[in-house]
Amino acid sequence: MNPVLPPSVPHRDVHRRVTAEPPFVRWLLIGTALLFLGLFLVVPLAAVFAEAFAKGIGFYLHTFNDANTLAAIKLTFIAAGIAVPLNCIFGLAAAWAIAKFDFRGKTMLITLIDLPFSVSPVVSGMIYVLLFGAQGLLGPWLLAHDIRIIFAVPGIVLATMFVTFPFVARELIPLMQAQGRTEEEAARVLGASGWQTFRRVTLPNIKWGLLYGVILCNARAMGEFGAVSVVSGHIRGQTNTIPLHVEILYNEYNFVGAFAVASLLTFLAVVTLALKTWVEHKNAALRGTDG
Amino acid sequence: MARKTTSVMPGFKLTLGYTVLYLGLIVLIPLACTFWKTSALTWDQFWHTVTAPRVLASYRLSFGASFLAALINLFFGLLVAWVLVRYEFWGKRFVDALVDLPFALPTAVAGIALTAIYAPNGWLGQLLAPLGLKVAYTRLGVLVALTFIGLPFIVRTVQPVLEDLDPGFEESAASLGATRWQTFWRVILPMLRPPLLTGFTLAFARALGEYGSVVFIAGNMPMKTEITPLLIITRLEEFDYPGATAIAVVMLVVSFALLLTINFLQWWGHRYHAPV
Numbered sequence: 152m153n154p155v156l157p158p159s160v161p162h163r164d165v166h167r168r169v170t171a172e173p174p175f176v177r178w179l180l181i182g183t184a185l186l187f188l189g190l191f192l193v194v195p196l197a198a199v200f201a202e203a204f205a206k207g208i209g210f211y212l213h214t215f216n217d218a219n220t221l222a223a224i225k226l227t228f229i230a231a232g233i234a235v236p237l238n239c240i241f242g243l244a245a246a247w248a249i250a251k252f253d254f255r256g257k258t259m260l261i262t263l264i265d266l267p268f269s270v271s272p273v274v275s276g277m278i279y280v281l282l283f284g285a286q287g288l289l290g291p292w293l294l295a296h297d298i299r300i301i302f303a304v305p306g307i308v309l310a311t312m313f314v315t316f317p318f319v320a321r322e323l324i325p326l327m328q329a330q331g332r333t334e335e336e337a338a339r340v341l342g343a344s345g346w347q348t349f350r351r352v353t354l355p356n357i358k359w360g361l362l363y364g365v366i367l368c369n370a371r372a373m374g375e376f377g378a379v380s381v382v383s384g385h386i387r388g389q390t391n392t393i394p395l396h397v398e399i400l401y402n403e404y405n406f407v408g409a410f411a412v413a414s415l416l417t418f419l420a421v422v423t424l425a426l427k428t429w430v431e432h433k434n435a436a437l438r439g440t441d442g
Numbered sequence: 443m444a445r446k447t448t449s450v451m452p453g454f455k456l457t458l459g460y461t462v463l464y465l466g467l468i469v470l471i472p473l474a475c476t477f478w479k480t481s482a483l484t485w486d487q488f489w490h491t492v493t494a495p496r497v498l499a500s501y502r503l504s505f506g507a508s509f510l511a512a513l514i515n516l517f518f519g520l521l522v523a524w525v526l527v528r529y530e531f532w533g534k535r536f537v538d539a540l541v542d543l544p545f546a547l548p549t550a551v552a553g554i555a556l557t558a559i560y561a562p563n564g565w566l567g568q569l570l571a572p573l574g575l576k577v578a579y580t581r582l583g584v585l586v587a588l589t590f591i592g593l594p595f596i597v598r599t600v601q602p603v604l605e606d607l608d609p610g611f612e613e614s615a616a617s618l619g620a621t622r623w624q625t626f627w628r629v630i631l632p633m634l635r636p637p638l639l640t641g642f643t644l645a646f647a648r649a650l651g652e653y654g655s656v657v658f659i660a661g662n663m664p665m666k667t668e669i670t671p672l673l674i675i676t677r678l679e680e681f682d683y684p685g686a687t688a689i690a691v692v693m694l695v696v697s698f699a700l701l702l703t704i705n706f707l708q709w710w711g712h713r714y715h716a717p718v
Contacts, residue, residue, distance in 0.1 A: 184525040195555035248458040271651025273671040278472040345452030374548025376654035420546040
């Protein structure tokens with residue numbers, strides 16, 4: 152019927168051709184997309200390692216043989232080590248309440264949980280300065296009791312908790328809502344305790360989603376810059392995290408040192424992406440067997 | 443019925459109570475304090491602070507560059523999502539994973555890497571210099587950093603919708619005599635409008651508050667290349683807390699408005715693409 156198509160073309164080919172672009176267009180689009188991604192993603196990634204090794208591997212390793220660098224690494228692990236588990240427990244509690252029960256104001260609660268994502272990192276740090284700083288609301292009381300939060304480790308932990316607050320919860324809420332409550336109800340009716348139901352029924356169902364949230368939460372916790380920068384006070388060896396240490400080295404024109412430390416964070420980012428892809432793959436496979 | 447199922451499941455009071463307590467302590471009370479702190483200013487003082495020439499210049503740069511960056515990502519994000527969903531090519535899974543790099547890479551690292559590339563003696567900077575284009579330490583640098591930060595949003599909102607698109611629509615359009623371009627423009631694009639708008643707003647909102655990747659490449663000249671979040675930090679370092687708070691409140695109000703817009707857009711998108 153269609154005059155454009157020669158009558159000898161088999162039906163299957165016709166079907167494919169009407170909803171596909173000519174090869175020329177296809178390759179032009181792929182080429183443009185790859186060029187854009189190459190320019191904006193691959194080149195910066197390559198630049199970090201090129202600059203880090205600009206003076207050879209000896210100099211690169213030398214950067215890490217420094218008390219301040221090691222202190223920064225330690226503090227980053229402390230901050231992430233506190234913020235990630237706490238946000239994980241919160242995420243599980245919030246997802247359980249939201250997915251397994253009906254109550255008024257649920258949509259509002261979900262919106263409020265997402266709130267920290269829409270606040271600028273700088274403002275996220277600032278709110279704790281207003282609360283706990285010397286001129287802050289609780290400042291005089293803290294000063295009288297000799298408790299330091301701002302320009303000290305607790306402030307860094309709080310700021311990290313704020314910016315990574317929604318990660319686990321927003322991963323688990325839709326997942327547990329989609330899974331419904333029937334399996335847990337069955338477990339309860341068969342005599343399982345609440346804790347047994349959670350551990351034996353819910354946890355195996357959500358483990359990949361949980362892991363996914365934890366991976367993203369951890370990456371952000373270790374890499375946060377703006378919020379932590381406001382509350383840190385930049386005291387070397389005491390309140391510097393890895394990203395802040397990168398900034399200090401960079402501002403001192405120690406570019407190779409800055410990029411060497413940055414390469415550590417870049418490595419973390421690449422591992423995060425690899426793990427994330429692996430979990431997504433696992434999740435897709437799991438859904439494939441279920442459906 | 444509902445009451446009966448509720449009583450079977452344990453831990454409602456415990457989990458909801460903990461959720462509200464933790465949310466209140468970490469997020470809501472500190473945020474509320476910021477608004478309370480501005481009440482120390484009179485309306486005139488507040489207005490004077492948030493409309494000072496230097497502050498207005500920072501809004502212009504932050505809003506303008508964020509909008510342009512989101513626009514660039516709108517176009518290229520759609521292109522990348524299209525290529526990833528519709529075509530097969532070598533290394534596609536790697537490229538797909540790489541798109542999330544701006545989410546995973548700490549912003550400070552992105553900032554110094556982009557600065558190194560676009561500095562006059564950098565890999566791309568030395569190619570652009572003969573053309574009279576300066577990127578690092580100019581407004582163009584701010585745009586480059588914000589484009590990097592917003593890159594994944596549009597790809598990740600458009601991709602799933604494009605995957606679920608019923609090929610029947612395109613086949614019908616083609617069998618009714620539409621060219622491929624007409625099909626894209628009149629059939630596919632209108633269906634992608636909700637995710638495109640959601641992705642655009644997400645990228646815009648993220649760019650507006652961005653700090654780490656911008657401060658290194660921007661040059662941070664007052665009135666010229668100073669973004670609003672940096673101005674807040676400057677005020678804090680001068681111990682001008684009321685000034686910092688006033689500007690932060692303006693940013694918070696804009697962020698909340700954008701959050702509501704995003705929620706509305708997602709509701710709108712779901713209305714037309716209800717899962718079967």
